[in-house]
Amino acid sequence: MRDPITDELILEGGALVLADNGICCIDEFDKMDENDRTAIHEVMEQQTISISKAGITTTLNARTSILAAANPLFGRYNTKISPNENINLPAALLSRFDILFLILDKPDLENDIKLAEHVAFVHMFNKHPTNEFETIDEQTMRQYISIARQYKPVITKEVNDYVVSIYIKLRQDSKKNETSKKFFSHTSPRTLLGILRMSQALARIRFSNIVEINDIDEALRLINIAKNSLYDDNNEIEETSQEKIFTIIKEFISNEMQSTKSKIVSMKRLHEICIMKNFTESEINECIEKYQLLNIWQVIDNGENLTLIDVGGIDEDDELFDTNISFDDNDDDEEDKRNTSQQDVDMS
Incomplete structure (x- = not known):
């Protein structure tokens, strides 16, 4: 900025410089513009701010702790997606914070009553109510x-x-x-x-x-x-239907690979297993088509069998294959033998 008296360019410290050896509290952290975001990277890493503009080159101390509050993307936290997708901030900046807390506005009867009573009291008497505990004075x-x-x-x-x-x-x-x-x-x-x-x-x-x-x-x-x-x-992230079906198919293929050493499985058997888990034919077909496009598996023999074509993401030794899936079949031993025999015919 320019000095109003001499009209010379001078430096004026911002919030981080003025908070040197103190704490800088920043609200609406997610709405920071790109220039300020670039500058705060240096502050949180080096505790300094480098200036090089208008013929002025210098480094200012900004040895400050930062307490920031930010809102989620689109103004509402979506529990269906991960925190990384909810927080509209780069990972390089988030990693510079020692602690990150997620504070959600969840309905709670007791807390909601206390909050409403407090707001109503302040609005009525224009002062805060007396605390039920003894506070420490500022001095x-x-x-x-x-x-x-x-x-x-x-x-x-x-x-x-x-x-x-x-x-x-x-x-x-x-x-x-x-x-x-x-x-x-x-x-x-x-x-x-x-x-x-x-x-x-x-x-x-x-x-x-x-x-x-x-x-x-x-x-x-x-x-x-x-x-x-x-x-x-x-706040658990729920799996989609396709992800659940993929897990079921993956575990079934794992069991087949351990018993038959073959990466080819019957499509008919896969559909039966998924239907027993209350999935529809359309959901099963969408899942198979999706992961076929990702080169995880391929449908062969005119749609009768499915084979793995890329085991890079699905490995026999991977911990994802350590879990055995159980099916609630009430069929007798003879029915199991007939299914196994039919599967061998399909695979051949």
């Missing part, structure tokens, strides 16, 4: 924070070894869960730095210069709670 809280900031906690050799082992375990768990619908973000070195920062903050709360194992455990607990909030019991 005491400021003094407490000021004293806590004087401590510079460090980790001991024992804590260092413990953190390393925990990080390795988190990395291994992250690798196993990459294909899961509950997978949200990778465990990266930033995760490790976040654990250390939170454990140091917990040590400061205790007025201690030493980070203890309990501090590490509490930091991990907070991270786990944050992850669990993304997928609680009432």
